[in-house]
Amino acid sequence: EVFTSQSDLESLIYLRREVKSAIDEYIQKEESRLEYLKERLKSSRGLSSGDESDATNPINAFLLVKGLSLDLAEIVAVTGDRDSFKEFARRMEELNEATTFPDNEDISGAALGLIRLQDTYQLDTKSIANGALGDSCCAPELSDFRLLPVDDCFELGRQSYLSKDYDYAIQWFTEALFRYPSTEVEDSIANVSMLLPHGEEVLISTDLEFESSSKVSKSKILDYLSWAKDIKKTLEIGKDFLAKLTGLEMDAFVDQVARAVSGGDQEETKQKRVALKSNNLFFKDRDTLEARYKSLCRGETKSNSSINPMLKCYFSSRGNNPYYLIGPIKEEILNLSPLIKIFRNIIHDEEIEKIKELAKPRLETAMVVNVFTGSNEKSQTRVSKTAWLVDEDDPIVSKINQRVGFVTGLSMETAELLQIANYGIGGMYLPHYDYAQPGQTASFVTNTDGNRIATLLFYMSDVEKGGATVFPKLNLSVWPEKGSAAFWYNLKKNGDGDSGTQHAACPVLLGTKFVSNKWIHERGQEFRRRCSLKPNE
Ligand SMILES: O=C(O)CCC(=O)C(=O)O
Numbered sequence: 001e002v003f004t005s006q007s008d009l010e011s012l013i014y015l016r017r018e019v020k021s022a023i024d025e026y027i028q029k030e031e032s033r034l035e036y037l038k039e040r041l042k043s044s045r046g047l048s049s050g051d052e053s054d055a056t057n058p059i060n061a062f063l064l065v066k067g068l069s070l071d072l073a074e075i076v077a078v079t080g081d082r083d084s085f086k087e088f089a090r091r092m093e094e095l096n097e098a099t100t101f102p103d104n105e106d107i108s109g110a111a112l113g114l115i116r117l118q119d120t121y122q123l124d125t126k127s128i129a130n131g132a133l134g135d136s137c138c139a140p141e142l143s144d145f146r147l148l149p150v151d152d153c154f155e156l157g158r159q160s161y162l163s164k165d166y167d168y169a170i171q172w173f174t175e176a177l178f179r180y181p182s183t184e185v186e187d188s189i190a191n192v193s194m195l196l197p198h199g200e201e202v203l204i205s206t207d208l209e210f211e212s213s214s215k216v217s218k219s220k221i222l223d224y225l226s227w228a229k230d231i232k233k234t235l236e237i238g239k240d241f242l243a244k245l246t247g248l249e250m251d252a253f254v255d256q257v258a259r260a261v262s263g264g265d266q267e268e269t270k271q272k273r274v275a276l277k278s279n280n281l282f283f284k285d286r287d288t289l290e291a292r293y294k295s296l297c298r299g300e301t302k303s304n305s306s307i308n309p310m311l312k313c314y315f316s317s318r319g320n321n322p323y324y325l326i327g328p329i330k331e332e333i334l335n336l337s338p339l340i341k342i343f344r345n346i347i348h349d350e351e352i353e354k355i356k357e358l359a360k361p362r363l364e365t366a367m368v369v370n371v372f373t374g375s376n377e378k379s380q381t382r383v384s385k386t387a388w389l390v391d392e393d394d395p396i397v398s399k400i401n402q403r404v405g406f407v408t409g410l411s412m413e414t415a416e417l418l419q420i421a422n423y424g425i426g427g428m429y430l431p432h433y434d435y436a437q438p439g440q441t442a443s444f445v446t447n448t449d450g451n452r453i454a455t456l457l458f459y460m461s462d463v464e465k466g467g468a469t470v471f472p473k474l475n476l477s478v479w480p481e482k483g484s485a486a487f488w489y490n491l492k493k494n495g496d497g498d499s500g501t502q503h504a505a506c507p508v509l510l511g512t513k514f515v516s517n518k519w520i521h522e523r524g525q526e527f528r529r530r531c532s533l534k535p536n537e
């Protein structure tokens with residue numbers, strides 16, 4: 001899997017150069033071989049010319065016989081000569097051993113990444129197809145843009161379709177039709193109204209000349225398009241129906257669905273019911289929260305920091321910690337309850353470079369905890385690569401861990417290792433909690449060290465566009481700034497999870513994003529963060 005991080009994409013650029021030169025060379029060799037074949041055919045009188053009378057003219061008869069034996073043998077030998085191809089195949093083999101070629105999973109990952117960006121940042125289908133990533137509000141037009149031909153638009157539609165995103169599927173299939181080569185416009189117009197179930201018109205290009213030799217047939221695009229429209233319609237009807245249900249009716253409905261999808265198995269029904277509820281699949285506030293998350297990613301929702309006088313920034317020497325007497329820490333309070341702060345200039349560029357250098361060879365596709373089994377799994381909700389660094393890797397690692405202890409005032413004894421995460425284009429982490437919820441088994445919760453009491457998140461790069469950390473329930477967007485770190489308490493003082501800390505890493509639109517997580521645990525903080533006299537606090 002190569003699409004999740006920037007460093008992997010860079011290796012693909014090298015790969016492309018090598019592959020291109022191998023193909024060029026192969027074509028050149030094939031061309032001279034074909035040139036030779038043409039010459040050879042022309043020079044064989046017995047094969048290239050003649051007529052019926054050759055059977056009666058002895059010279060021509062000889063040429064005919066020679067042509068079909070000796071000349072032909074020679075020509076067959078040349079056509080059968082696959083040395084040039086063998087050489088090409090060998091080079092490809094070598095490249096394959098040295099690097100990883102992208103596979104189907106990568107194609108769908110890259111396509112869905114693009115759709116995710118389109119969805120989060122409200123990018124227009126036609127603009128993307130014309131090679132522009134967003135309008136002037138969100139992103140500069142890419143200077144080196146590429147027009148997407150029919151096949152690519154179709155593939156984006158097909159991937160959306162497969163991931164059940166019918167709105168985007170419809171948009172991309174329609175765009176693919178629009179771009180269909182204009183020579184066949186006539187007959188496609190005749191087909192369109194027949195094949196679309198809902199009688200809509202599909203606009204097909206007449207004046208745009210897209211350089212295209214499309215592999216996908218028009219009827220195939222239309223077929224997909226009509227299915228997508230049909231399913232979308234059905235889903236809308238279902239949504240209307242769900243919106244009208246009362247709370248009790250909804251419970252009964254969830255019950256029924258859970259039973260239906262688990263084929264009567266009691267244990268599975270129970271699990272499915274919890275899953276349906278916790279994923280909030282049917283519930284009314286799901287759409288609003290999701291919309292809020294996306295609008296925070298776009299930076300549209302202004303937080304209340306400008307109006308709340310309690311939110312402030314200041315210099316702190318952390319209770320006269322000698323490390324911070326001369327150069328105090330710059331702290332900013334972003335939210336009061338739960339407490340969310342940002343520390344500015346807390347990690348230096350040289351330290352960041354060193355950490356990245358240590359982490360890069362170890363970056364692996366990020367895993368998330370399966371709520372039911374407690375095991376780590378690859379997931380669509382978190383697209384990034386991560387690595388863990390231990391103190392022994394380099395003195396810088398322990399220095400940074402120590403610094404986290406100083407600035408947070410918390411004990412690092414039960415903290416997890418330093419986790420480095422790298423997000424490529426489209427990389428993200430959907431809204432989640434860092435702490436384990438009641439009943440949830442997570443590999444990071446041990447009997448002795450407790451839950452994740454706090455998170456410190458270092459920003460180790462600036463991000464050109466996108467990539468904010470957002471807190472949908474607090475209406476808060478935190479924009480990555482290289483060298484800064486965000487800090488928050490995941491748990492209330494009484495040890496319960498604080499649901500306000502739900503947060504997400506927005507997809508990266510342009511550039512690359514590096515962060516480091518330090519998760520701090522409960523044990524050892526008893527006298528550093530005391531419980532309150534109010535039991536609910
Ligand atoms: O990258 C970010 O902005 C947040 C990452 C995060 O929430 C996590 O890794 O748990």
Ligand SMILES: [Fe+2]
Nearest residue numbers: 432433434503
């Ligand atoms: Fe997180």
